Amino acid sequence: MNNSGAAVEVTKDRNGTDQVLLRNPRGASARVSLHGGQVLSWRTDRGEELLFTSSKAIFKPPYAVRGGIPICFPQFGQRGSLEQHGFARNRTWIIDENPPPLHPNDSDGKAYIDLLLKPSEDDLKIWPHSTLASKLKNCFSSIVCNNQSVYISGKSIIDNVLLAKELVRGYGSANSYNYRANDMLRYK
Numbered sequence: 457m458n459n460s461g462a463a464v465e466v467t468k469d470r471n472g473t474d475q476v477l478l479r480n481p482r483g484a485s486a487r488v489s490l491h492g493g494q495v496l497s498w499r500t501d502r503g504e505e506l507l508f509t510s511s512k513a514i515f516k517p518p519y520a521v522r523g524g525i526p527i528c529f530p531q532f533g534q535r536g537s538l539e540q541h542g543f544a545r546n547r548t549w550i551i552d553e554n555p556p557p558l559h560p561n562d563s564d565g566k567a568y569i570d571l572l573l574k575p576s577e578d579d580l581k582i583w584p585h586s587t588l589a590s591k592l593k594n595c596f597s598s599i600v601c602n603n604q605s606v607y608i609s610g611k612s613i614i615d616n617v618l619l620a621k622e623l624v625r626g627y628g629s630a631n632s633y634n635y636r637a638n639d640m641l642r643y644k
């Protein structure tokens with residue numbers, strides 16, 4: 457989590473919720489709340505805030521924070537049967553204590569944190585896809601480079617887009633669920 461003078465500090469906000477402060481050696485910083493795994497602040501090395509947060513935002517669970525970079529998952533807005541923008545922005549995320557390292561070309565002077573959202577039993581009732589997520593986790597690193605800009609040789613970005621589309625379409629059909637997951641695993 458910490459490289460070349462970069463700093464990572466876990467503190468509490470005024471509601472007692474854990475938040476992570478990331479600072480690079482030149483002074484740029486970011487603040488990420490574990491409530492929603494949401495980036496709430498991103499400041500340049502000159503101290504300029506780049507993200508907007510509403511003055512009316514409520515930072516306390518069970519409310520989602522209106523501002524920063526919310527994670528809208530597993531649905532956007534009301535395009536689905538779940539709560540507005542899905543439940544991910546309204547859950548408490550945890551810090552991955554054993555994250556994969558950054559790509560060597562991309563690690564110099566960077567402060568970073570990996571956050572995880574573990575679904576509760578209630579979450580699994582409304583979004584029963586954690587098995588698929590864990591299967592995909594095993595093969596993502598062979599499909600997408602750690603710095604997410606390079607794809608395996610012989611594969612273009614469109615292959616991944618098409619595959620993702622197939623997977624999402626497969627969610628609608630109970631029988632195709634495992635089949636789609638296995639398709640993805642073949643890329644290992």
Ligand SMILES: O=P(O)(O)OC[C@H]1O[C@@H](O)[C@H](O)[C@@H](O)[C@@H]1O
Nearest residue numbers: 520521522523532533534540541
């Ligand atoms: O108000 P929420 O649930 O935080 O959502 C933020 C915004 O999300 C947008 O997608 C909606 O179009 C807005 O109407 C809404 O205000």
